[in-house]
Amino acid sequence: MGLRQLVIDAWSWLNYKPVMADAGRPGCRAFPELAKTWMPPHELRRLAAYKVLASYDYNQAGQLAAIGGDASALERRELGDAANLVDTALGYLLGSEQKVAVEGAEHADEETPTPGAAEAAAVQERLRTWADKELLTFRVQQAERAAVLLGDSVMVLAWNPEKQRPTLRVYDPGFFFPQWDDEDDDFPARVHLAWEIPADDDAGLKARVRRVTYELGPISEDGEQDGDGDGGSAVGPRTYPWEPGGASNVTCYLTDAEWLLEDLKNGETLDRLPMSKASFRVRPDGTELNRLDLMIDFVPVVHIANTIPDGGEHWGRSVLARVLQALDELAATDSDSSAASATTGTPIIGLAGARLPVDRATGRPQELEVKAGAVWQLGETGRMDALDTSPQLAELRARVDHLLERIAANSRVTAAGLGTLDATEVPSGYALKLALGPLDALIGMMRLAREHKYRLLFKMVQRLYQAGRAEGWTAGETLPARMAWAPHTPTDRGAVLEEVVKAYGAGVLSLETAVMMLLEAGYPIKDASQEVERIRVKAEQDAAARRGAQAPEDGNGQQADGERATQVLSTGATH
Structure with missing residues (x-):
């Protein structure tokens, strides 16, 4: 350029x-x-x-x-620094585990549960069952590594009649071609997934382009479009299960077709491929995938951006973006270090006054080799000088350390996050917390960029279950669900436990909040609401045992019960 x-x-x-x-x-x-x-x-x-x-x-x-x-x-020598930076950032982003959490489900096991808590708990259990069957954590790992490395990732949902559940698939963002309109924000009304299929001479197949299109449009009788782009024979509005009291005239159409590359001319780009030359794919049941009505009013495609896009943009930024030139410098320095180490390990030696052995066949002096046990005969005025490149090698190694520190700082993963920080340089845990501050901000920003995308994904899963009339899924509004991430950095569990016990004992924290803090600190609590109930039952059992052992009543029963619950918390018991 x-x-x-x-x-x-x-x-x-x-x-x-x-x-x-x-x-x-x-x-x-x-x-x-x-x-x-x-x-x-x-x-x-x-x-x-x-x-x-x-x-x-x-x-x-x-x-x-x-x-x-x-x-x-x-x-150029490349030693995996870029991949290490990506994997490190990915590990902090994902944390130790990810869970599906439905708002209100934690109150289902309380003595007086809040309205809708039982329904939220049931939906949460069904979503977690779906996540286990669809290997959600594995799919999230696939999608998020692409997002961290490339800046973007794509997840696509589809209803599977045989499995009776939505299936989840991750696509390379290079296959993703959304059709943005001026009025579209984050949800385009038309999305292409397209890639080129190479020729297969053995099978007699020519090179072709496959395009899968999801498009929102008015409901029509046959799904076909007329000449001016409108639907075919228009029909009345449709009532979707997630909007029992409403009516919609919008549906999503699926088209899956292929075109031979040799049939395409200049100007016939992805969004202008000639439908007259298309070869439509067919489902196992014989249905042709040509504007197939999916009976949903949304495009089941979720685009995940690694960062919050700038105004007017839709694409994320790779974690390598700001340090790419530094990675080039690092690779060049590694290459120079390799060359310098070769001359340091096997130095260049100059001889003066040496008696060189002669090749009997040619009569010419033989070249000397620097190796262990070699003996060279020198004359009275002979001299041997070795080129010492170790100082240059030391400088290059120092430059490598400098570049690694620069990459850690500018990527905000930090030296502590990359594991290159010397533990002896950290005087206290508070100092380590300050050193991890940029990493905390980075992970917070990355998780914020994904928050509403995973909420959208779980909303689509619920609606696909409703559209497929799966057992247990009734008509009604979908409940808000989110992805719950584990802490991205180690926590001082003992300090958190002490804080929780003191705060709960002083009455400034509820038992529910106390258990949630323990859960976020990494304690092996599977379900917060069940844990709260177990602690209360344990406190009541301890209170009954104490009353049975003491003849006179304590006179301050409520306070004693509260102290017993605090004692149960302080033991960290998770029964």
């Missing part, structure tokens, strides 16, 4: 890469797939950015730079 062109967008941090200027150009060896005629021009920079980031994750950034014209980049 020359000085006459300056692009500032969500991927401007990659402008220093020469390969970014070649994205989409015919004959580009770095991104040949982006030169296809069906590829939308406005998506080229985003897709090129994904490939550059993936090359760092697989230690192939040097190969990509070599394709861009830097021949020396093939010798």
Whole structure:
């Protein structure tokens, strides 16, 4: 990219890469797939950015730079620092576990449960059962690693009649092409999932493009569109199970089709593929997937951004974005260190006045080898000098440490988070907490960016169950559910327990809040409401035992019961 062109967008941090200027150009060896005629021009920079980031994750950034014209980049040593940074940030983001939590479910086992608590607990149990069957933690791991590395990830839900539950699948964000309109915010009315299928000569299959489209549109009798883009034969509004008292004229249509690459002409991009040349896929029951009415009024696709997008943007930013140039510097320094270590371990030696052995066959002096046990004969004025490169190697190693500290600071993962901080440099736990402050802010921002997306995912799961008329799921409004994350850093459980006991004993905390604090601190509490009930039952049993052992009544029974509950808490008992 020359000085006459300056692009500032969500991927401007990659402008220093020469390969970014070649994205989409015919004959580009770095991104040949982006030169296809069906590829939308406005998506080229985003897709090129994904490939550059993936090359760092697989230690192939040097190969990509070599394709861009830097021949020396093939010798670059990449030791996994980028992948380590991604995995570290991912580990802190996910925490030790993730749970589905429905608001109000924690009050279901109380003596006087709040209205709707029993229903919330039932929905929470069903959602957790679904999560176990669909391997939600595994899917979340897949999706979130792509989001942390690339900045974006995509999860797609679909109702499976055979399994009688929604299925969850994670897609590469490079396959995701939402059609944003001016009035759309975070939920586009039309979404494409598209990728190219290479030719298979053995099977006699030509190269083709597959496009899966989800589109919101007016309800029609046959789902077809007429010439002016409206639905076919319009029908009356539909009442969805999650809106019993309302009526909607909107539904979601699914189209799954393929096109031969040789049939596509210039200008026939992804959103303009000729339907007359499409080959529609067919479900196992024989239904053609051509504007199939899914009987839902939402697009079952969830886009997860790693960061909160800027105003007017929709895409997230990779955790590597701000430190990519530092990672290049680190790889170059590692390469220099490798070269310096070679001359340090096997030094360059200069000899003067040496008697070199002669090759009997050629009569020429033989080259000397530096190896253990070698003996060289020197004359009276002979001298041997060795080139000492150890000072340069020490400087390079110091530069590596400096770059690692810079990467840790600018990525906000911190040296303490990466594990490179010397434990002897931390005088107290409070100092460690301050050192982890940027990491706390980073994880808080990343989890905030995902909060409403997972709420949306669980809302879709509930509505798909209702639309599929699954057993146990009745009509009614969907309950708000969220993803509950475990603490991302270790906590002082003893200090939290002491704080909880004192606060509860002083009457400034309820028992429910006290148990929730213990749960967040990492105590093995499976269900907060059940734990509260167990503590109360234990306190009542202890009170009854004490009353039976003492003839006179204590006179301050309520206070004594409260003290016993505090004693139960102080033992950390989880029965």
